[in-house]
Amino acid sequence: MQIERIPVLSDNYVFLLFDEQQKIAAVVDPAVAKPILQRLQALELDLVAIFNTHHHSDHVGGNRQLLRHFPNICVYGGVKDQGRIPEQQVFLQEGDTVEFAGRKAQVFFVPGHTRAHIAYYFPPATSGETGELFCGDTLFAGGCGRLFEGTPSQMVNSLNKIRALPDNTRVWCAHEYTLNNLKFALTVEAGNNILQTRYQEVKEKRDHNIATVPSMLGVEKQTNPFLRWDAPSLQAFTNQKDPARVFGKLRGMKDLF
Numbered sequence: 001m002q003i004e005r006i007p008v009l010s011d012n013y014v015f016l017l018f019d020e021q022q023k024i025a026a027v028v029d030p031a032v033a034k035p036i037l038q039r040l041q042a043l044e045l046d047l048v049a050i051f052n053t054h055h056h057s058d059h060v061g062g063n064r065q066l067l068r069h070f071p072n073i074c075v076y077g078g079v080k081d082q083g084r085i086p087e088q089q090v091f092l093q094e095g096d097t098v099e100f101a102g103r104k105a106q107v108f109f110v111p112g113h114t115r116a117h118i119a120y121y122f123p124p125a126t127s128g129e130t131g132e133l134f135c136g137d138t139l140f141a142g143g144c145g146r147l148f149e150g151t152p153s154q155m156v157n158s159l160n161k162i163r164a165l166p167d168n169t170r171v172w173c174a175h176e177y178t179l180n181n182l183k184f185a186l187t188v189e190a191g192n193n194i195l196q197t198r199y200q201e202v203k204e205k206r207d208h209n210i211a212t213v214p215s216m217l218g219v220e221k222q223t224n225p226f227l228r229w230d231a232p233s234l235q236a237f238t239n240q241k242d243p244a245r246v247f248g249k250l251r252g253m254k255d256l257f
């Protein structure tokens with residue numbers, strides 16, 4: 001399975017999964033249809049599935065048009081998004097699996113950004129390879145999604161499921177927010193050397209308009225404050241111990257950053 005990142009709108013990424021031998025593709029969170037259709041045509045691929053993570057329009061906006069071009073595709077989303085994702089056909093919940101090109105992805109229920117958000121995780125095909133996580137707007141490189149329909153404690157539970165995955169997992173998040181996220185991270189954990197180094201690397205990349213997605217989950221665990229509610233430095237900074245309170249305080253500060 002190959003994965004291609006397609007930048008759309010101002011800062012969204014749509015992900016095209018494909019198998020060149022079978023000539024089939026699946027798309028994660030198609031915000032719009034046109035650039036996806038162009039890529040499918042260029043690569044001569046047949047679209048077989050849409051994997052949606054949540055109902056926001058910059059994640060599902062291309063569903064209808066893609067379905068018009070490929071009437072037999074299957075449209076997946078979370079069970080609690082019923083009625084909110086255009087043309088949704090399959091209603092997924094925690095523990096379900098979906099298949100594409102001989103690979104199986106596990107579905108995680110990760111409410112917080114929205115009440116129905118799900119993530120798709122493809123474990124490594126063979127040991128030594130990366131796992132692939134499509135987490136929508138739940139976890140970002142260096143940050144996390146805003147809590148539009150959930151509480152800090154729900155989001156901590158959701159991020160805890162992601163944090164339990166192997167370090168060698170690529171995080172395919174849906175926006176290029178990394179530089180600003182790391183700027184914020186440095187304000188709350190200035191003494192984190194790994195974070196300082198990451199910030200410089202990301203700044204260099206963005207200066208040259210290079211994408212910073214996917215990131216590696218192992219790096220997120222070391223540098224993303226929203227996965228670090230039990231780090232002594234962040235507990236001291238927020239003057240809290242309880243994970244949801246540490247997280248909630250940081251998320252509140254980020255909302256105003």
Ligand SMILES: [Zn+2]
Nearest residue numbers: 054056113137
């Ligand atoms: Zn969203």
